[in-house]
Amino acid sequence: MEAARLAYFGLYALQHRGQESAGIATGDGHEVRLHNDLGLVAQVFSEDIIHSLTGHVGLGHVRYSTTGTNSLANVQPMTGEHRGVPFALAHNGNLVNALVLRERLEARGHIFTSTSDTQVIVNQITDSSADTLEEAIAETIPLMQGAYSLGIITPDRLIAVRDPHGVRPLCIGRLDDDGWVVASESCALNVINARFVREVQPGEIVTLNGDGLESRQVVEPHRKACCIFEFIYFARPDSDIYGKNIYASRMRMGNMLALQAPADADLVIPVPETGIPHAIGFAQNSHIPFGEGFIKNRYIHRTFIQPEQRMRDLGVRMKLTPLREALAGKRVVVVDDSIVRGTTTRPELELLRDAGVREIHLRISCPPIRYPCFYGIDTSAGRKELIAARMSVPEIRDFLGADSLEYLNLPNLYKAVGLPRGNFCTACFDNKYPIPIPEQVKATKFELEEQKKG
Ligand code: AMP
Numbered sequence: 246m247e248a249a250r251l252a253y254f255g256l257y258a259l260q261h262r263g264q265e266s267a268g269i270a271t272g273d274g275h276e277v278r279l280h281n282d283l284g285l286v287a288q289v290f291s292e293d294i295i296h297s298l299t300g301h302v303g304l305g306h307v308r309y310s311t312t313g314t315n316s317l318a319n320v321q322p323m324t325g326e327h328r329g330v331p332f333a334l335a336h337n338g339n340l341v342n343a344l345v346l347r348e349r350l351e352a353r354g355h356i357f358t359s360t361s362d363t364q365v366i367v368n369q370i371t372d373s374s375a376d377t378l379e380e381a382i383a384e385t386i387p388l389m390q391g392a393y394s395l396g397i398i399t400p401d402r403l404i405a406v407r408d409p410h411g412v413r414p415l416c417i418g419r420l421d422d423d424g425w426v427v428a429s430e431s432c433a434l435n436v437i438n439a440r441f442v443r444e445v446q447p448g449e450i451v452t453l454n455g456d457g458l459e460s461r462q463v464v465e466p467h468r469k470a471c472c473i474f475e476f477i478y479f480a481r482p483d484s485d486i487y488g489k490n491i492y493a494s495r496m497r498m499g500n501m502l503a504l505q506a507p508a509d510a511d512l513v514i515p516v517p518e519t520g521i522p523h524a525i526g527f528a529q530n531s532h533i534p535f536g537e538g539f540i541k542n543r544y545i546h547r548t549f550i551q552p553e554q555r556m557r558d559l560g561v562r563m564k565l566t567p568l569r570e571a572l573a574g575k576r577v578v579v580v581d582d583s584i585v586r587g588t589t590t591r592p593e594l595e596l597l598r599d600a601g602v603r604e605i606h607l608r609i610s611c612p613p614i615r616y617p618c619f620y621g622i623d624t625s626a627g628r629k630e631l632i633a634a635r636m637s638v639p640e641i642r643d644f645l646g647a648d649s650l651e652y653l654n655l656p657n658l659y660k661a662v663g664l665p666r667g668n669f670c671t672a673c674f675d676n677k678y679p680i681p682i683p684e685q686v687k688a689t690k691f692e693l694e695e696q697k698k699g
Contacts, residue, residue, distance in 0.1 A: 247271075247295075247298075247299065247300070247301075247303075248271050248272075248298075248300055248301055248302055248303025249269055249271050249295050249298035249299070249300070249303050250295055251303060251420075251424075251426065251437050252269045252271075252303035252304060252305035253269060253286065253290055253295055253305065254433075254436050254437050255305055255426070255428055255433040255434075255436065255437060256269070256286045256305040256306075256307055256433075257286050257287075257436065258430075258432050258433040258435070258436045258481070259305075259307055259428065259429055259430060259432070259433050259481075260285060260286055260307055261479075261481055262307055262309070262337070262429060262430075262479070263306075263307035263308040263309035264285055264307070264309060265283060265308050265309050265310060265315045266281060266282060266283045266284065266289070266307070266308045266315070266317075266319075266320040266321070267281065267282070267284065267285065267286045267288075267289040267290070267305070267306065267307045267308070268280065268281025268282070268289070268305065268306050268308075268320055268321050268322050268335075269281070269290065269295075269298055269303060269304065269305045269306075269322075270298075270303070270304045270305075270322045270324070270333030270335075270398055271298040271299060271300035271302060271303045271304075271398070272300045272301070272302035272303075272333075272398045272399055272400040272401060272402075273299050273300030273301065273302075273400060274300070274301070274400050274401055275400050276331060276400055277324060277331040277332065277333050277398065277399070277400055278297070278298050278299065278300065279322065279324055279333055280294050280297075280298060281306070281320040281321065281322065282317070282320065283315070283316075283317060283320065286307060300400075302398045302399070302400070302401065302402060302403055303398070304322050304333055304334075304335055304396050304397070304398040304403070305322075305335070306321040306322050306335035306336075306396075308320065308321055309623060310361075310623070311339045311618075311621050311622070311623050314360060316359075316360075318358055318359040318360070318361075319359045319360060319361040319363075321334075321335050321336065321361075321363055322334055322335040322396075322398075323335075323359070323361075323363050323364055323367050324367070325367040325368070325370060325371045326371060327370055327371050327373070327378050327381050328374075328376070328378075330378055330399050330400075331399065331400065332370075332378060332397055332398060332399045333397070333398050334363065334366060334367050334370070334395060334396070334397045335363075335395065335396045335397075336362070336363040336366055336393055336394075336395055337392075337393070337394045337395075337413045337415075337429050337621065338391060338392030338393040338394055338408065338412060338413045338620060338621040339362060339391055339392050339393075339619060339620050339621040340362040340365060340366070340389055340390065340391035340392075340393065341390050341391040341619050341620070341680060341681075341682050341683060341686055342389070342390040342391065342683055342686075343362035343365045343391075344683075344685070344686070345683070346365050346369060346388060346389070347365050350365065350368045350369065350372060353372060355368040355371075355372065362391075366385065366389065366393065366395065369385045369388060369389070370382060370385050373385065378397070378399060378404065379404065379450055379452055379461065382395075382397070382404065382406055382450055382463075383450060383461065383463045386406070386408075386409070386448070386450075386463050386464060387464060389408070390680055390681070391408065391412075391619070391620060391680060392408055392410070392412035392413050392472070392620035392621045392680075393406070393407075393408045393412075393413070394406070394407050394408070394412075394413040394414065394415040394429060394445070395407075396427055401454060402452055402453060402454035403425065403427060403452075403453045403454070404450060404451065404452050404453070405417065405427040405445045405450070405451045405453070406445070406449070406450050406451075407444075407445040407446065407447055407448070407449055408447065408448070409447050409448035409464050409465075409466055409467045410447055410466075410467050410468065410469065410470035410670070410679055410680060411444075411446070411447030411466070411469050411470065411471055412470050412471065412472050412620050412621070412670060412679075412680075413429065413472065413475075413620075413621060414429055414430060414444070414471070414475060414480065414484075414486045415427065415428075415429060415444065415445040416428060416429075416430070416431050416434070416441060416442075416443070416444045416445065417441075417442045417443055417444070417445060417451065417453075417458070418431070418434035418439035418440055418441050418442055419439060419440045419442050420437070420438070420439050420440075421438065425453035425458065426439045427445070427451070427453070430480055430481055430484035430486070431483075431484045431485045431486075432480075432481040432483045432484040435483065441485070444486075444487070446460075446462065446466060447466040447467065447469060448462060448463055448464040448465065448466045448467070449461070449462050449463070450463055467679075468667065468679060469667065469668045469669070470668075470669065470670040470679035470680070471486065471487060471668055471669055471670065472618075472620060472621070472622065472669070472670050473611075473658065473662070473669040473670065473671050474583075474611075474618070474622050474624075474673065475491075476489070476491060476494050476495070476662050477495070477498070477582050477583055477610060477611045477658075478519050478582045478583050478611075479622060482495065482522060487664060487668065489662060489663055489664065492522050493522075494661060494662050494663065495519075495522035495523050495526065495582070495610065496522045496523070496525055496526035496529070497526060497660075497661035497662075497663070498523055498526060498582075498610040498611070498653055498657075498658065498661040498662075499522065499523040499524060499525060499526020499527040499528075499529070499530070499580060499610060500526040500527070500529060500530045500661070501526075501653060501657040501658075501660060501661045502523070502526070502527050502580070502608050502609075502610055502651070502653045502657070503526070503527045503528075503529070503530035503531040503608075504530055504657075505651070505653060505654060505657050506608055506651030506652075506653075507531055508531070508533075508578045508606035508608065508649065509576070509606075510533055510575075510576040510577055510578045510604065510606055511533070511534075511575045511576050511577065512533065512534055512535075512536050512538070512571070512572075512575050512576075512577045512578070513527050513528040513531065513533050513534065513535050513536070513577070513578045513580060514535075514536055514537065514538030514539070514571075514572075514577050514578070514579055514580070515535075515537075515538075515539075515579075515580050515581070516539065516565075516579060516580070516581040516582075516590075516593060517537075517539055517541040517565070518541060519581070519582045520580050520581040520582055520610075523580045523581070523582055523610040524578075524580035527578060527580045527608060531578070533578060536571055537568060537571065538567060538568055538571055538572055538577060538579070538597065539565040539566065539567055539568065539593070539596075540565070540566045540568060541564060541565055542563060542564055542565075542566070545560065545563050545564040560589070561589050561592045561593060561596075562592065562596075565593060565596065566596075567596045567597055567599065567600035567602075568600070569600040569601060572597060572600045572601060572602050573600060573601030573602070574601055574603055575602060575603060576602075576603050576604035576606070577597065577602050577604070577605060577606070578606045578607075578608055579593075579594070579597065579605055579606070579607050579608070579647075580608045580609075580610065581607070581608075581609055581610070582609070582610045582611065583609060583610065583611050583614060584609055584613070584614070584632060584633070584641070584645075585614055585624050585625065585630075585631065585632070586625065586630050586631065586632055587632035587641065587644060587645060590607075590645050591644065591645050591646065594607070594645055594646045594647060595646065598646065604648045605646070605647045605648050606647065606648060606649045606650075606651075607642070607645065607647040607649065607650045607651075608650075608651055608653075609650070609651070609652045609653065610653050610658075611652065611653055611658060611674070612652050612653065612654060612655050612658065612674040612675075613633030613638065613641075613652055613674070614631055614633055614634075614673045614674065615628075615631060615633045615634045615673070615674065615676070616628065616631070616634070616672055616673050616674070616675075616676045617631065617673070617690040617691065618672070618673050619672075619678070619682050619686065619687075619690070620670065620672075620680070622673075624673060625690065626690065627689075627690050627691075627692070628690060628691050628692065629692075632644070638650060638651075638652065655671060655674060655675065
């Protein structure tokens with residue numbers, strides 16, 4: 246099958262990771278072709294476009310913005326040229342020192358046409374006079390601070406790179422015809438019938454071509470810092486990260502939550518969709534029946550990923566309808582994966598009250614999110630947006646209109662995932678940032694009184 250079509254199917258499986266824009270680049274041995282635009286995968290690509298993207302090497306990307314706005318200029322993959330070799334690059338994550346690198350590159354004459362940190366990576370690579378693209382990337386790795394899983398193609402090969410902390414996931418798979426694939430999540434391998442081979446190691450550059458797989462460990466892996474929020478919310482449940490299945494991990498979070506924070510109730514309901522395995526796990530250990538309380542409109546996508554608050558507010562009613570028949574007169578445990586701003590949870594609980602629910606016991610499968618993410622999860626533009634940074638748990642409970650509210654604690658979260666704590670970034674809960682954030686960057690999100698940036 247052509248590379249573009251494989252990339253297209255892979256992107257479909259990864260649509261949950263970004264819904265603002267999509268792009269595919271291909272290499273045919275001579276040149277790199279590219280098509281990208283704002284919108285969902287299905288909106289950006291027609292049969293004709295896929296057909297025009299010829300070649301045996303392909304690279305796809307879906308984007309949601311954490312650095313840089315949702316504009317056409319920031320759409321990925323982005324292209325560059327190193328020593329006459331064209332390449333396309335796709336980036337998952339967020340650099341924390343992008344500004345410093347950008348200023349340095351501008352002083353050296355590089356032109357920036359976008360506000361995204363991805364173009365900083367592209368220009369940093371093109372700035373290198375190393376002999377090969379791999380060597381140029383190797384020179385760039387020690388300069389970049391932050392989270393980055395990269396896919397890069399040239400006309401004849403695919404290169405995968407993971408930052409030394411392994412913040413964002415990245416895995417390698419093998420096709421039946423001996424082709425190679427690389428994807429942010431293993432769910433993208435499943436749809437194209439590729440076998441999972443292994444994860445790209447933190448600090449590793451992997452080159453894949455007709456000759457096979459070539460690996461170079463550029464820097465010693467630092468302390469692993471896999472984003473624990475991938476397990477709680479972000480990744481698709483049928484993916485595996487660090488050898489752990491996400492669905493099973495979420496069920497265990499629900500199991501632990503039921504033991505840690507039991508409730509006396511008639512029914513356990515999830516906030517669909519992410520909350521479903523968490524709620525099943527809670528029901529298992531609490532021996533309270535699991536049931537559906539909300540019907541989700543499956544044509545509405547993750548409300549949060551739309552960056553504007555206005556869109557988020559409107560999104561809730563469009564997305565969820567309470568099932569009055571199942572709920573009226575009942576005491577319910579509502580299980581969700583996380584509360585970030587509280588702006589979707591509050592109207593959700595209002596909908597339940599309107600449907601005649603008698604008591605609401607809200608159980609959340611992670612600790613309170615008190616600190617902003619600088620590594621690629623859009624939890625907030627500033628700390629003041631995080632409800633748990635402004636309010637105590639009882640205050641949040643009252644604000645949301647719940648009868649009780651409990652969060653899974655961090656030790657139980659580690660137990661549920663089944664890996665020791667040293668593997669994770671948990672900065673959003675405990676303020677321990679594994680990769681130092683430059684003061685100037687920290688200030689943009691950290692002060693509670695900081696105004697939301699445009
Ligand atoms: P809120 O009540 O506004 O904090 O929203 C909480 C809901 O948003 C939960 O149901 C989560 O599944 C979901 N959520 C949490 N974090 C994110 C994120 N970074 N992007 C999109 N959705 C999220």
